[in-house]
Amino acid sequence: MVNRVVRKNVRRxxxxxxxxxxxxxxxxxxxxxxxxxxxxxMSDSDPPGEERFVFECDQLDLLLAALKKHGYRxxxxxxxxxxxxxxxxxxxxxxxxxxxxEQEGGRYRLLKRSDRAHFxxxxxxxxxxxxxxxxxxxxxxxxxxxxxxxxxxxxxxxPKTAFLGVRACELHAIQIQDKVFLRGGYSxxxxxxxxxxxxxxxxxxxxxxxxxxCVSMQCGPKVGAGFDLALTEVVEETRxxxxxxxxSEAGRQILGEIPHREADVSExxxxxxxxxxxxEQMGRAMDTTEIKSLLYSNxxxxxxxxxxxxxxxxGNCTMVCPTCFCTTVEDVTDLSGKHAERWxxxxxxxxxxxSYIHGGSVRPSGYARYRQWMxxxxxxxxxxxxxxGCVGCGRCITxxxxxxxxxxxxxxxxxxxxxxxxxxxxxxxxx
Amino acid sequence: METLESIxxxxxxxxxxxxxxxALVAGCAANVRFNAGEFIxxxxxxxxxxxxxxxxxxxxxxxxxxxxxxxxxxxxxxxILGWSWLITPYKWRFDGRAQELTRxxxxxxxxxxxxxxxxxxxGYEFLKRFAQIVTERLESTRLQLLNVYEQH
Amino acid sequence: MFTNNTxxxxxxxxxGPMVPAVFRVQRTKKETSDTFTMxxxxxxxxxxxxxxxxxxxxxxxxxxxxxxxxxxxDPARRSVVVHTTRDVGPVTSALRRLKPGEGLGIRGPYxxxxxxxxxxxxxxxxxxxxxxxxxxxPVLYQILAARQHYGKVVLLxxxxxxxxxxxxxxxxxxxSRFDLEVCVTVDRAVGSWAGMVGVVTKLIPRAPFDPHxxxxxxxxxxxxxxxxxxxxxxxxxxxxxxxxxxxxxMKCAVSFCGHCQFGPAFVCKDGPVFRYDRIQPLMAVREx
Numbered sequence: 099m100v101n102r103v104v105r106k107n108v109r110r111x112x113x114x115x116x117x118x119x120x121x122x123x124x125x126x127x128x129x130x131x132x133x134x135x136x137x138x139x140m141s142d143s144d145p146p147g148e149e150r151f152v153f154e155c156d157q158l159d160l161l162l163a164a165l166k167k168h169g170y171r172x173x174x175x176x177x178x179x180x181x182x183x184x185x186x187x188x189x190x191x192x193x194x195x196x197x198x199x200e201q202e203g204g205r206y207r208l209l210k211r212s213d214r215a216h217f218x219x220x221x222x223x224x225x226x227x228x229x230x231x232x233x234x235x236x237x238x239x240x241x242x243x244x245x246x247x248x249x250x251x252x253x254x255x256x257p258k259t260a261f262l263g264v265r266a267c268e269l270h271a272i273q274i275q276d277k278v279f280l281r282g283g284y285s286x287x288x289x290x291x292x293x294x295x296x297x298x299x300x301x302x303x304x305x306x307x308x309x310x311x312c313v314s315m316q317c318g319p320k321v322g323a324g325f326d327l328a329l330t331e332v333v334e335e336t337r338x339x340x341x342x343x344x345x346s347e348a349g350r351q352i353l354g355e356i357p358h359r360e361a362d363v364s365e366x367x368x369x370x371x372x373x374x375x376x377x378e379q380m381g382r383a384m385d386t387t388e389i390k391s392l393l394y395s396n397x398x399x400x401x402x403x404x405x406x407x408x409x410x411x412x413g414n415c416t417m418v419c420p421t422c423f424c425t426t427v428e429d430v431t432d433l434s435g436k437h438a439e440r441w442x443x444x445x446x447x448x449x450x451x452x453s454y455i456h457g458g459s460v461r462p463s464g465y466a467r468y469r470q471w472m473x474x475x476x477x478x479x480x481x482x483x484x485x486x487g488c489v490g491c492g493r494c495i496t497x498x499x500x501x502x503x504x505x506x507x508x509x510x511x512x513x514x515x516x517x518x519x520x521x522x523x524x525x526x527x528x529x
Numbered sequence: 530m531e532t533l534e535s536i537x538x539x540x541x542x543x544x545x546x547x548x549x550x551x552a553l554v555a556g557c558a559a560n561v562r563f564n565a566g567e568f569i570x571x572x573x574x575x576x577x578x579x580x581x582x583x584x585x586x587x588x589x590x591x592x593x594x595x596x597x598x599x600x601x602x603x604x605x606x607x608x609i610l611g612w613s614w615l616i617t618p619y620k621w622r623f624d625g626r627a628q629e630l631t632r633x634x635x636x637x638x639x640x641x642x643x644x645x646x647x648x649x650x651x652g653y654e655f656l657k658r659f660a661q662i663v664t665e666r667l668e669s670t671r672l673q674l675l676n677v678y679e680q681h
Numbered sequence: 682m683f684t685n686n687t688x689x690x691x692x693x694x695x696x697g698p699m700v701p702a703v704f705r706v707q708r709t710k711k712e713t714s715d716t717f718t719m720x721x722x723x724x725x726x727x728x729x730x731x732x733x734x735x736x737x738x739x740x741x742x743x744x745x746x747x748x749x750x751x752x753x754x755d756p757a758r759r760s761v762v763v764h765t766t767r768d769v770g771p772v773t774s775a776l777r778r779l780k781p782g783e784g785l786g787i788r789g790p791y792x793x794x795x796x797x798x799x800x801x802x803x804x805x806x807x808x809x810x811x812x813x814x815x816x817x818x819p820v821l822y823q824i825l826a827a828r829q830h831y832g833k834v835v836l837l838x839x840x841x842x843x844x845x846x847x848x849x850x851x852x853x854x855x856x857s858r859f860d861l862e863v864c865v866t867v868d869r870a871v872g873s874w875a876g877m878v879g880v881v882t883k884l885i886p887r888a889p890f891d892p893h894x895x896x897x898x899x900x901x902x903x904x905x906x907x908x909x910x911x912x913x914x915x916x917x918x919x920x921x922x923x924x925x926x927x928x929x930x931m932k933c934a935v936s937f938c939g940h941c942q943f944g945p946a947f948v949c950k951d952g953p954v955f956r957y958d959r960i961q962p963l964m965a966v967r968e969x
Binding site for chain 3: 237238240242245246247248249251278279282283284285286287394397398423424425426427429430431435438440442445447452453454455456460461462463465466470473474477478481482
């Protein structure tokens with residue numbers, strides 16, 4: 099997806115002023131001019147470069163300005179109603195400067211930091227899926243005249259959006275949703291358009307929450323691939339700067355438009371150390387050994403009943419989960435009965451209506467709905483999309499009103515699992 | 530010519546039964562035929578026989594006031610009509626009526642009961658076979674009770 | 682893991698995966714007290730509609746909603762889209778009220794089809810329960826159109842009462858053929874019904890087919906399908922030769938909405954027709 103963004107940007111500004119200017123400022127690290135080399139960078143397998151650059155914290159606004167100049171609406175973290183949420187940013191001052199978060203099962207608190215870190219928190223209740231897969235979206239409108247029914251698809255022209263502050267787990271989540279909406283046999287044009295119009299500024303984590311377990315899911319805290327720019331925030335006693343890595347041509351172009359220089363060894367090391375320290379601070383871990391067959395062979399397990407006794411089936415976990423993708427549709431008409439619309443809305447497998455077919459719900463019991471969610475997330479997802487549906491962000495644990503912990507539930511099933519039924523396991527493996 | 534013994538031997542109900550047992554049973558058997566609409570057994574009547582259906586179709590009915598006879602099941606070739614002869618108080622619980630021209634072998638239950646009492650090996654053979662039939666009918670009844678098509 | 686369906690996916694109607702194409706009702710025929718068959722023509726004039734027997738469309742009733750309904754027509758007759766359904770909710774009720782010439786939306790066809798090609802050279806047992814006969818009718822048309830390529834063909838159909846028998850006239854025609862065995866049974870009968878009474882599963886033990894060379898296709902309520910499979914297995918039919926069609930809640934039919942999940946499968950895309958051995962362990966799990 100990132101590659102398509104590049105193509106578009108390049109086409110719109112063929113050798114334009116911005117590029118030339120960028121070259122003038124920092125020619126050494128600027129754009130790749132050789133068209134063959136550009137193609138190489140745009141290929142899917144292109145790993146982010148090894149070069150690291152540096153810019154000072156007070157230049158962050160220049161990054162926002164450069165993005166805006168290229169037509170991007172910049173969204174990122176900001177403090178609102180006692181939480182760090184994602185919203186449109188006017189300037190770097192809107193970032194959660196000096197804030198951190200404290201998270202546990204069913205608990206989330208903002209804490210004041212002793213420094214002025216801009217990204218000194220883990221993750222909030224929001225994820226980027228609200229921008230790529232909007233919670234509410236009109237699909238089409240229909241009108242009925244005397245002898246004619248007409249259905250008009252929604253014109254989807256999403257704004258170019260830059261996501262500032264995408265965590266490693268969230269980047270994985272976006273890539274997982276790419277598989278759901280673009281590579282599952284069908285392609286969702288709305289998601290595709292939004293994805294193509296996204297510019298991703300990832301941020302390596304300098305702080306892990308009590309509910310974080312990305313390390314065990316192999317999704318963080320270090321940002322891998324799939325970003326345009328990746329930042330590591332380094333806050334020292336006397337200096338506050340960002341170590342930057344470009345992951346795409348578009349990223350290089352934006353970087354080229356703000357003052358920066360190559361990172362020296364100590365800066366690179368400082369950035370590396372921050373991420374490795376975060377990796378050691380994980381509040382939780384999930385043992386994913388043979389998790390697919392573990393869950394497939396434990397559809398019947400007393401633990402489902404005990405978790406259901408606590409679960410309120412409120413669906414919070416599905417709303418905050420960055421990969422949960424389920425939707426429902428709602429049909430509305432005006433009073434004249436001549437105009438109708440179809441809306442798509444986020445849905446949750448925790449409702450009884452979710453599985454309703456004529457005659458009743460397929461999963462009336464709470465245990466069956468929790469089991470569906472967790473078994474889908476951690477096992478069926480692997481069969482469906484070739485990846486786990488969990489990135490270890492911990493949101494479902496934090497935002498569960500009763501603090502149900504998915505890592506604990508897996509462990510409970512694992513430790514109390516009846517002897518594996520060989521035959522069964524094989525069958526499920528094929529199914 | 531078809532002997533009663535050979536007819537019995539070919540009927541699925543007696544599949545795998547020892548020849549000496551079949552010979553005993555054949556002594557209590559006779560060929561019968563019923564015209565369409567004719568009652569074979571009547572609810573409340575004394576149950577002293579059972580039928581191996583060979584051709585045709587028999588409806589098991591119960592009469593419901595206001596709505597008339599309700600057919601619960603139909604029996605065709607290879608199936609058995611009647612097990613009340615084996616279970617006290619030996620009375621029919623339903624009506625059995627030929628829906629079309631039906632040929633069957635009737636077995637004298639009274640005569641058989643005495644033989645089964647004397648020869649428990651034969652008795653066990655019979656009980657196994659009837660337990661199978663009763664199980665199948667119970668299962669069918671349960672499925673009918675579920676009224677699965679109502680919700681589909 | 683499940684059948685690859687990419688070719689069919691590409692052929693779907695409608696300008697986008699979630700946007701229906703407009704069709705008009707040509708005629709609606711009442712089948713029983715609560716079932717009806719609709720014949721639909723594209724608004725934009727004659728157009729070929731190709732589908733695999735067993736597939737379904739999403740039908741949209743203006744302002745009311747959209748539901749998945751299996752296609753019940755003859756796959757060789759491509760000019761018209763045929764659906765048979767039961768009036769069980771607001772959408773099907775609105776569809777039933779549509780008059781000839783009135784418009785509705787269609788997206789499709791979606792999902793997997795019956796294994797008519799795999800069944801060539803073998804005996805075929807088609808077991809239908811209730812409205813489940815509708816999604817099986819197209820495959821029967823298909824098989825009868827190439828009758829010489831199949832062994833014995835048996836249609837077993839069970840429904841609630843004689844008044845609920847679907848496609849009655851066609852069943853009578855099929856029954857008069859010498860190359861097709863048709864058994865119809867009802868769960869309960871009053872009055873003049875001279876046919877069979879009893880559950881459809883009990884037709885299996887005496888149906889004429891070679892269990893070691895048979896492909897079975899089953900559609901009906903899940904309980905009926907489970908018991909039918911047991912009877913088939915009892916006769917010696919291997920579960921990899923048994924196919925069933927499942928029903929689940931569907932909002933999108935293109936695996937985006939998540940509603941139809943059945944273990945690792947999306948019923949809309951990996952089903953509705955499944956090879957039984959692939960879903961057997963899940964069929965035994967409650968509320969899966």
